Amino acid sequence: MEYRIKMVQANGVGGGGGCWSRLIRIVNMKDYLKILWVLMVIFSACKKEKETPVVKFGSLTGKVVNEYDQPIEGVVLELDTKPPKTSETDPSGSYLFNRIPVGSYKLSVSKKAFITQIRDVDILEEETLVLDLKLASGNSYLEISDSLLKMTSSDNTIDVQVSSNAAWTVKESSDWITVSSESGQGNSEVSVKILENSGDTVRVDTVIFSCGEITRLLVINQDFPIRLLRWEGVIGDRKTDMPDSAYLLFNKPVTVMKVVSDNSYCNKEIDFQQVNDRKGVAVSFTCAVLGGEYPLNILVYDVRGQRFQKQIWIHFYDDRLDVEGTINCYHILDDKNMAWISTYSPNRLIKISLDDFQILKTIELESSPTYFVVNPYNDLLYVLLGDNKIHVYNQYTGSNVKNIVFKPEADDHPQYPTIYPYNIGFTKSGYGIVLLCEDGASGVDWKVIDSAKGDTTYRHKDRGNGPGEYSSFKRVYLNYDHSKLLLTEKYGSCTIVILDGTTHEFEDLVPSSLTRGVFITPNRKNSKIYAGQLYDQFIIDMDGTLSGITYIDNRFGGSADFSYREGEKDIIYFCDQYYFRLIDYGNYDIPLWCYVLPDLRDFKTSIDGNYAFFYKLTYPGSYFYKFDTKAFALSRFSEN
Incomplete structure (x- = not known):
């Protein structure tokens, strides 16, 4: 291997230093990569050399004398370089600053019993500036008009008067x-x-006025702005006349000047009380309902006179999702803390997070949904769209996996076959029940649907009108461990029919108190069931044991769920279109009731006990609400 490198100094400049260009002659092509690597190293070195900043310097010297041209020893000279440089005159009055970076500076010249001077100096490259100075005898003085400024958070300009006989x-x-x-x-x-101070703390700094050895300080103390950190509505209790209220929390102590309601149904002037070291304001309402929101105007000021005025909306809910379309059904996914919601106009399935109420996924449907479930066996969505099919969707991809078609049976009415699914439910084994109806007539039927066998559908051996047989059902529910289906019968029956997903056998649970069946709510942590009958309601065990009984008029779209809050047993949240009730069946008591927004539907709670949900029918959209169950905690009312 043979190659030769000849180096020629760049730009033809002689002497050491600088970046060199290298001319390389490749003798053996096999060494191309090695030569290329050498070139990269050379050019990299050149680049680094070029990027190195060059600092240029100059000097300053001179003599300091008095009015009689006599040298003054001990004069302190200071240049405002960074950091500052100082020099002191010797017995001959001379001073010297070496290696000062090129630039413009201020030179302060001071000594006790002499009047301070300040001079502008320009330091040039490789030059020595000779500056002789003459100081007048006398005592310097310096005073400023302020020593402390307490400012508000807004931007401002203050004029400071300086009194001095010197520089x-x-x-x-x-x-x-x-x-x-x-x-x-x-x-x-x-x-x-x-x-302006837009932060959350007071900030303090000092402006320094100097005249030789004399220093005067101007301390600036600037406040931070008033902020309303949070506000929330707290529902009261009509039973004990505990008023509805709102709580407002500020970031600092404030004084309230005015709290006014902008709602025509509320009193204009509202009672309030300042709490939490005057950072909090507790406001009384007389007109709130659960799920409502109300405008409130508040005006406050702080100790420095800063004012804060704002119109806020007091929400008597924790969160609300504005849903495009009309909600007609939703299911909570307990293990994921999510929910699926079905809507029509537009026709959709919407998956939301119950933590932050954000929409996670949307599945467009070909027509209006009437009902849907999540099958615990295969995790697929089984959607009913009012036709003679079950439309099966993958809830993760949103794709339509298949459609299960129902055809007329031999004994169906030729004009009105019962082939239209209106309700459905599955156990974790995949064994399920689908309820069918006629289109344009009142006939109903039901069939088994078995997902473990490819979603085959057939008639159960106990389907019929004879003893021990079942001709129709109203709705299908799932029990707490997904091993059984709970079915209610049509025509007001109070009997709860239980279908075992493993044995495929039925058994009846008949309450000892009977009026007319309306709905049931299975407990999602144990085998108890809440029976919301027309005029009597209770919790029933699988052996038929009843709790205490309430006698609520359940004609107004009632729904209910269990409280899963820690330490609360046999507590039911009951909600209809007019009232919300907290019912303690263990103690035969209703410790709380309050009004709700009209048309609230399908009250449910999260399995961790922290939140409750329902939706409100509006047209063309809907609202899906979230509530913190601390507002309904039994301990909150038992303490009062």
């Missing part, structure tokens, strides 16, 4: 303070500009 300097170190002049002579005025 002086001004220094500030914060980016939120600027001064109009960094130096001056004799009596003058300096404007100090203070920028």
